[in-house]
Amino acid sequence: MNKPKLVIVVGPTASGKSELAVKLAKKFNGEIISADSRQIYRGLDIGSGKVTGKWMTVPFSSHPGSPQGYPGSTLQTPAFAGDTAIPSSIHGRAKRVEGSTPRHPERAKRVEGSTPRHPERAKRVEGSISKKVFIYKSIPHYLIDEANPKLQYSAEKFQRKAHKIISDILKRGKLPILCGGTMHWIDSVAFNQQFPKVKPDLKLRAKLSKLSTTEMFKMLMKLDPERAKTIDEKNPHRLIRAIEIVKSTGKPVPLLSPPFQGGVDSPKAKTGWSTLWLGINPSMEVLEGKISKRMKSWLKRGMIDEVSSLHKNGVSWKRFESFGLEYKYTAQFLQNKITAKQMQELSVISIRQYAKRQLTWWKRNKDIHWSDSPDELITLAKKLLR
Structure with a gap:
C-alpha cells in the first residue's frame, strides 16, 4: 500500500521557496504549512519575509477529495446563510431540495433549516466546515501568525501542530506542502524527532541569559561538540535550551539521525507518509x-x-x-x-x-532534489508524485 505524500520545500532565505510552494499547491491541489520560526509570530511581517495574505473565514469539507471553497478556488462549495457550507455528504440531497417536490419533505425542511432536529449535531457540523485560514494567492497557509511575539514558540510545539495539520490535509484528499527555512523545525516534522522531556531550569536560564551568544556557544562546544556543529550559534534560545538539556540529563542533545543513516524512508523516520524533498538553490x-x-x-x-x-x-x-x-x-x-x-x-x-x-545544513540530506529552476522542480514533482 502506497503511503500518502508529503512535499517539503527547502532552500536558503530569499531563494523563492514561498512562491515555489504556491505553484506546487496550485498544480497538485495542495495546502501549505509554513516552517519559519519568525513567521509563526503575529506582527513579524516585513522582516520575516511573510507572504502578504489575508485571514478569511472559508468553508472546509471533511470528506476526502471533496471541494473546498477557499477564495480563488474553481471548486466553490455551496453555502447556507451565515457563511456555512453544505457538507458534501448532503450535496445530492441539496439538489433534490431545489426541485419542486422533495422526496422527503421533512428532511427538506430541516435542510432549509431554521430549526435542526439535533442542534448539537448541527453545531458540530458547522464547526467542522467553517474555519479562519490565512490565504495567499488562493492557497491556505498554516502556522503563520500563530503566536504572541513576546513568548517563545518551541520546536516541539511546532512539530505537534504540523503533524496534526498534515494529517488533516491528507484526510481531505489534498497534498500537504511543508515550506520554510527553519532547519531543525522541518527535520523534527519529517523525521519525527523525539524531544527530551527536560523541564526549564529557571536559575540556569537566568545565569546563561547574562552571557553573550559567543560565550554560550563555547560552553556548548565543551559540553556537547556534536550539537555545537549543527546549532544556530547566534540564537540564544536554542543555545540555552541545548545547554539546559545537557546539564539536566548528563547526556548529549539527541540529534536527528535519518538524513545521515538510512534516508527519509528509513524505519527510524516513523511517519505515516512518503516524503518528496525539493530544494531551490540559486547561485x-x-x-x-x-x-x-x-x-x-x-x-x-x-x-x-x-x-x-x-x-x-x-x-x-x-x-x-x-x-x-x-x-x-x-x-x-x-x-x-x-x-x-x-x-x-x-x-x-x-x-x-x-x-x-x-x-550547509540541508546539503547533508541526500534525499533533497536541488535545482536553481522552480520549473525544473515542478516538472520533477509531476514525475515523482504519480
Whole structure:
C-alpha cells in the first residue's frame, strides 16, 4: 500500500521557496504549512519575509477529495446563510431540495433549516466546515501568525501542530506542502524527532541569559561538540535550551539521525507518509543580490516602523536580539546603538551568513532534489508524485 505524500520545500532565505510552494499547491491541489520560526509570530511581517495574505473565514469539507471553497478556488462549495457550507455528504440531497417536490419533505425542511432536529449535531457540523485560514494567492497557509511575539514558540510545539495539520490535509484528499527555512523545525516534522522531556531550569536560564551568544556557544562546544556543529550559534534560545538539556540529563542533545543513516524512508523516520524533498538553490551571486534587494524593499515598506510598533506593544529589545538578523540590527538602530547605514550593512551580512548555514545544513540530506529552476522542480514533482 502506497503511503500518502508529503512535499517539503527547502532552500536558503530569499531563494523563492514561498512562491515555489504556491505553484506546487496550485498544480497538485495542495495546502501549505509554513516552517519559519519568525513567521509563526503575529506582527513579524516585513522582516520575516511573510507572504502578504489575508485571514478569511472559508468553508472546509471533511470528506476526502471533496471541494473546498477557499477564495480563488474553481471548486466553490455551496453555502447556507451565515457563511456555512453544505457538507458534501448532503450535496445530492441539496439538489433534490431545489426541485419542486422533495422526496422527503421533512428532511427538506430541516435542510432549509431554521430549526435542526439535533442542534448539537448541527453545531458540530458547522464547526467542522467553517474555519479562519490565512490565504495567499488562493492557497491556505498554516502556522503563520500563530503566536504572541513576546513568548517563545518551541520546536516541539511546532512539530505537534504540523503533524496534526498534515494529517488533516491528507484526510481531505489534498497534498500537504511543508515550506520554510527553519532547519531543525522541518527535520523534527519529517523525521519525527523525539524531544527530551527536560523541564526549564529557571536559575540556569537566568545565569546563561547574562552571557553573550559567543560565550554560550563555547560552553556548548565543551559540553556537547556534536550539537555545537549543527546549532544556530547566534540564537540564544536554542543555545540555552541545548545547554539546559545537557546539564539536566548528563547526556548529549539527541540529534536527528535519518538524513545521515538510512534516508527519509528509513524505519527510524516513523511517519505515516512518503516524503518528496525539493530544494531551490540559486547561485550564491544571484542569492546575495536578492538578499540586498529584498533588504532595501523591506526598509521602503516600513520595517523600522514595524519594529518600533512591536516594541511599543511590549516586545522587548532583548526579544528582538533573539529574533536575530534584520530584527536585531533594526532594534539596535532604534536604540541609537548603530547608524542607519550600519543597520542595513550588518543586516545584509548576517542574512548572507544565515543563508550559508542553511545550505550547509540541508546539503547533508541526500534525499533533497536541488535545482536553481522552480520549473525544473515542478516538472520533477509531476514525475515523482504519480
